[in-house]
Amino acid sequence: MNTQNIISRKQNGIVQPLLTDLYQITMAYAYWKTGKVMDNSVFDLFFRKNPFQGEFTIFAGLEECLKFLEAFHFSESDIEYLKQTMPSVEDDFFVFLSNLSARDVVIYALDEGTVVFPRIPLIRIEGPLIVTQLLETTFLTLVNYASLMATNAARYRIAAGNSKLLELGLRRAQGPDGGLSASKYSYIGGFDGTSNVLAGKLYNIPVKGTHAHAYVTSFTNFSELHTRILHSKNDGKPYDFVQLAIKWRSELGPLFKVVNAEVNDGELAAFISFAMAFPDQFMVLVDTYDIERSGLLNFCAVTLALNDLAFQAIGIRIDSGDIAYLSYVAREYFSKISTKYEIPWFKDLIIMASNDINEETILSLNDQGHKINCFGIGTHLVTCQKQPSLGCVYKLVDLNNVPRMKLSQDVAKVSLPGRKDAYRLFSERGDALIDLLVQTDEEPPSVGSKILCRHAFEESKRAYVTPSKVEKLHKLYWKDGLICRPLPNLEEIRDNVTRSLKSLRSDIKRNHNPTPYKVAVSDNLYSFLHNLWMESAPIGELT
Numbered sequence: 001m002n003t004q005n006i007i008s009r010k011q012n013g014i015v016q017p018l019l020t021d022l023y024q025i026t027m028a029y030a031y032w033k034t035g036k037v038m039d040n041s042v043f044d045l046f047f048r049k050n051p052f053q054g055e056f057t058i059f060a061g062l063e064e065c066l067k068f069l070e071a072f073h074f075s076e077s078d079i080e081y082l083k084q085t086m087p088s089v090e091d092d093f094f095v096f097l098s099n100l101s102a103r104d105v106v107i108y109a110l111d112e113g114t115v116v117f118p119r120i121p122l123i124r125i126e127g128p129l130i131v132t133q134l135l136e137t138t139f140l141t142l143v144n145y146a147s148l149m150a151t152n153a154a155r156y157r158i159a160a161g162n163s164k165l166l167e168l169g170l171r172r173a174q175g176p177d178g179g180l181s182a183s184k185y186s187y188i189g190g191f192d193g194t195s196n197v198l199a200g201k202l203y204n205i206p207v208k209g210t211h212a213h214a215y216v217t218s219f220t221n222f223s224e225l226h227t228r229i230l231h232s233k234n235d236g237k238p239y240d241f242v243q244l245a246i247k248w249r250s251e252l253g254p255l256f257k258v259v260n261a262e263v264n265d266g267e268l269a270a271f272i273s274f275a276m277a278f279p280d281q282f283m284v285l286v287d288t289y290d291i292e293r294s295g296l297l298n299f300c301a302v303t304l305a306l307n308d309l310a311f312q313a314i315g316i317r318i319d320s321g322d323i324a325y326l327s328y329v330a331r332e333y334f335s336k337i338s339t340k341y342e343i344p345w346f347k348d349l350i351i352m353a354s355n356d357i358n359e360e361t362i363l364s365l366n367d368q369g370h371k372i373n374c375f376g377i378g379t380h381l382v383t384c385q386k387q388p389s390l391g392c393v394y395k396l397v398d399l400n401n402v403p404r405m406k407l408s409q410d411v412a413k414v415s416l417p418g419r420k421d422a423y424r425l426f427s428e429r430g431d432a433l434i435d436l437l438v439q440t441d442e443e444p445p446s447v448g449s450k451i452l453c454r455h456a457f458e459e460s461k462r463a464y465v466t467p468s469k470v471e472k473l474h475k476l477y478w479k480d481g482l483i484c485r486p487l488p489n490l491e492e493i494r495d496n497v498t499r500s501l502k503s504l505r506s507d508i509k510r511n512h513n514p515t516p517y518k519v520a521v522s523d524n525l526y527s528f529l530h531n532l533w534m535e536s537a538p539i540g541e542l543t
């Protein structure tokens with residue numbers, strides 16, 4: 001076992017068999033009493049509707065489910081607690097429960113990071129009913145938020161194009177576990193880093209950040225700067241850095257059309273001290289007092305002073321106001337200074353924007369035109385404000401080789417019975433055309449052969465597809481008590497998101513009125529499903 005695994009497991013502390021709904025345990029007892037212990041079940045975990053009014057979803061959380069299975073065991077204290085909670089339950093059941101493991105469970109799943117669609121079983125869980133039922137709630141809690149978060153992040157990634165994306169949500173997240181999961185799954189979805197230090201340590205995600213307004217407001221004048229000396233990066237010579245920055249500010253005054261009296265000394269003192277602490281990573285918040293009349297000038301003065309000592313600054317963060325307009329203003333000053341003082345990198349300094357940004361803000365900024373090259377995003381991203389839950393469900397589809405079907409007045413809620421495999425069929429151009437569900441014992445679709453793909457419930461909706469490429473989506477991940485495929489690391493999952501989304505036509509990914517992606521069933525599955533439906537539905541009588 002490598003260190004990374006140990007660390008992740010430790011973090012996984014709260015993911016344990018009691019992280020479930022009580023009804024799973026009462027059902028287990030009732031199953032045990034009725035003698036259903038050896039019944040062999042198949043469950044599907046899937047969702048019914050894509051989130052965020054979109055037409056795609058990113059599947060995430062699989063690794064956590066598999067780690068949960070590895071450690072699945074009711075401890076002595078769990079048993080003790082359950083005995084107290086369920087006093088009428090026979091003691092022998094608790095002996096049975098304490099010997100339970102996930103050894104006899106078999107898991108087929110899609111690769112984590114795959115783009116997925118409604119009704120496709122993301123995970124197929126097979127095995128003794130009593131155990132598979134006990135997995136329901138924990139699996140759902142592990143997949144629901146993870147997939148919602150990864151999808152939200154992927155949508156921001158699409159909106160932001162080539163701009164960097166930094167996740168800043170910990171302070172606003174749904175508690176510590178929500179915050180940690182948000183950082184992990186936003187990275188999978190395409191963010192470039194997080195401000196969450198524990199997420200950085202646990203998952204090896206790049207951690208980044210600037211500073212808070214408090215840092216600026218904590219300074220009022222230069223006398224608070226107890227260290228004034230900074231050594232040049234070139235020759236190690238000491239310079240009075242405070243004096244140098246003040247000199248540059250006077251020199252730049254006319255360019256910014258401000259007089260010294262208008263510019264905030266506390267802000268300059270704060271920037272100087274931050275630059276002296278991090279001369280190679282100088283990045284500051286410029287909106288504490290007035291971006292145009294103070295923040296930008298103070299930043300440029302310190303950056304030029306750093307440049308004299310051979311250090312290259314990183315950039316600024318803007319956290320209020322009209323960020324499109326202010327980014328133009330900032331870029332213009334950077335360009336002018338770059339030309340005037342012949343410092344090529346000055347024009348390319350990073351302009352980061354933050355403050356309640358969401359997907360729509362980024363799209364609107366794109367329309368307006370802007371000069372931002374990094375977005376810092378917190379609240380809207382981590383709380384998934386636009387849609388707070390994905391709505392994944394876990395449904396029994398087969399018991400002892402007899403298909404099961406949950407009927408509903410609402411067709412969207414009718415479950416697809418039996419063991420099914422999903423295949424993704426690709427066009428000649430290489431893009432994903434349709435996902436096809438077939439019964440596991442029927443002939444899989446193959447390249448070059450004409451396949452009838454049918455809408456699961458609407459008889460008239462069907463089409464022939466002759467795929468140029470066929471990808472089997474379900475893979476065996478867990479058998480005989482072991483994870484039986486090498487698990488990808490976070491980077492690889494992130495690459496899978498990019499690769500998988502790339503194969504999707506852009507009209508399916510667009511923000512406004514996206515085209516739905518097609519999910520179909522094979523002709524066999526269609527007949528099977530409708531025959532079973534007819535058999536299961538009671539015939540009404542008109543009176």
Ligand SMILES: Nc1ncnc2c1ncn2[C@@H]1O[C@H](COP(=O)(O)OP(=O)(O)OP(=O)(O)O)[C@@H](O)[C@H]1O
Nearest residue numbers: 319320321322323324325354355356357361364365
């Ligand atoms: N050019 C722009 N186009 C669209 N939305 C923008 C633009 N500039 C800023 N915003 C968004 O408008 C909102 C402005 O919010 P608000 O008025 O609360 O902030 P502020 O007054 O600028 O800052 P603060 O209250 O923190 O001082 C934010 O959600 C921000 O992301």
Ligand SMILES: O=P(O)(O)OC[C@H]1O[C@H](OP(=O)(O)OP(=O)(O)O)[C@H](O)[C@@H]1O
Nearest residue numbers: 168319354355356357376377378379380
């Ligand atoms: O706006 P979000 O997308 O949630 O991003 C995170 C926010 O957290 C920080 O300040 P904080 O919001 O704590 O204070 P502020 O509102 O006064 O800026 C930061 O300045 C951002 O504004």
Ligand SMILES: O=C(O)c1cccnc1
Nearest residue numbers: 168195208209210211376
């Ligand atoms: O580092 C930052 O800029 C940061 C971190 C958390 C919240 N807001 C901003």
Ligand SMILES: [Mg+2]
Nearest residue numbers: 319354355356
């Ligand atoms: Mg804020």
